[in-house]
Amino acid sequence: MNRQAIAPLSRREATCCLLPFATIVLLGYLTVGLPLAILPVYVHDYLGFGPMIVGWVMASQSIATLLTRQFSGFVADTRGSRLAVFNGMLLCSLSALLYAVSLWNHGLPKIALLLLFAGRAVLGFGESLLITGVLSWSIGQVGMLYAGRAMVWVGISMFSAIGGGAPLGSILLKQSGFGTVALVTAILPLLACVLMRKIEPIPPHNGRKIGFFKVVGLIWPYGVSLALNTIGFGALFAFLGLDYAAHHWTGASFGLTAFGAAYVIARLTFGGLPDRLGGQRVARVTIPLQIAGLVILWLAPLQWVAFAGCAILGAGYSLTFPALGVETIRHVPPQNRGAAMGAYVAFVDIGLGLAGPLSGMVVSQFGYPSAFLLGACASIVAFAFVLRLPCIIAGDIYFMRKLGCIERLENDCSGQVEHI
Template structure:
């Protein structure tokens, strides 16, 4: 393989950094709609149409994150050795394939058990696709703008991801009503292919020379930041897995609006405050954002009306929005450029750990004491993260 020496691609201004990141945001947005479209309808589909209980709903929702976690190392290796562009392309194609597998669960005359197996297969394929897509996209973005703007790169990729979640949830509900689960699956299969067309206009990165650390060595360097991220993610995971069923249990309508509220608040916080992790340091920002997550989750736990639950979703979105880049800018600065893909893969893997724990744990809680206490579980996990963050070492210089 031809290994080129990296060139300096850091922009001279924040405005130039943003200009370079916008095409990536659009590309990730289209690809990540495959994740967003099923979020509001998949738990209800498994529970109401297939007839399985909340524990199985939790496992279905968690299975994607488990698959993503198990393939983060692969995603980082592909990104560092082949380049971010091939990683993103393969990830997009796998996301499209996953949606087709979803569709097969309803297009064929399947028993509920076979349909459930197909959903698990689709979630596993989507997990691998997401691993390659997000690891490649984050590495590509940071390479295009330089470590100085690593936080901004994470901000814009996150805006695209959660914009896709916030917009995809109600869109998925509309598609479900108009054409059924199969229509949602078909749309989710087409959108990543559209995203692939945008890659033609984005400059590829040269590969970096230098010794590459092993993946688990990378994990050893960034695990303190990842642990805080995983704990913070549990609350976010409980909301996405069980908000729809919580609304149904209260006989409320508009659960998809809760996901939209989360996504809109998430995007707004990043647009307004996205530069703070680079400017103030990630740990200072996290000490503000994690308490916001706790407040949002407590509101969801105690909400007596749906509009109050919407407020809880919005506050949770604003808090979680900057937690990821806040801890991420600290993590990525511990590693040289030739390990950036592994660093991003390892760091984002802690999101998968948090989501993977959230589904089964919250499903067990819901099965025993109902749906509202699952949000209290998430608040407790975020409280542990808040206690953990001040003990993390802060970095002062970019690599």
């Protein structure tokens, strides 16, 4: 029986319960972080492809993740979150092996590029299962009272892996080569599989489930805002290294570290605000911070100014995901929690999937800093969208009631839909 059916946890107990999940995500997500600063330079400088191809390589992971979110939510809801996480870890490990095979074929650039695309696609599928499963599993462990806290700790681990993994990957590359990076990246998810055996599994919920696209219909306003806010984040990770190189600056990986450190610090300091104040109120503060960070990156005349822009962007983006996520999870029944998390995080994939190609087109015409201006414009639209969320949600509920969807949904879910 879920411990939340017996008694709610205290904040300290909830945090202790979430730490093993955070460790699992950290180990698994290093498969994303370790090669992150290396891949754009590898594709551009070693394989000889242009910015557009760099953008597509970086976006291909998110596209694969997007296409598999529905399946990941289905696995988590029907087969259990633990199985989803385990399979995701195995796929993350396999992706690193494909990177290594690509390196061995670098003398044949087109074949090496195809292998990179394959590795990114496998990683995208693995990330989909991992994050969807961990979010559903951890929220099931601590209960809805701490849903925002669960998202905070998952995000801390993700961006710790990105912020710490990027410079660590660069160091490993200089010391031992790309093969060592691939080997380490392949081993870490397997260590996470050992750790997750000690965590109590959550059995699938027995309530009647609603369809995935009906879940999307319930949460889409929050997801669209999240996708728009993610475009600037995607542009940062796709083109920061090349922007630094174009300015003859060094230390692009430490710019990513600044983003990750600010992200983690903001979550540790203010991570409880979405649960206490409500997600919309928090998002109305964090999105303007993102805009400021992106504008600074766009206009940065010096390396330290760009570094500050990365940190401000990280601090702003940090709480946007849990802020909008808390509102999302309140609109679905518990037996569809995996589908809801899969659908919600899919909007991150949409944002990242758009960021690479769109930024590549803009960069080809106007230079690398223009990628950050594109992200700032997308966040401005997202901010306007968030300001109108209450009206949009009210309108959706009105039309769904007119069509009888709310009543059918409440009957299907035995009255468990919250805040509708």
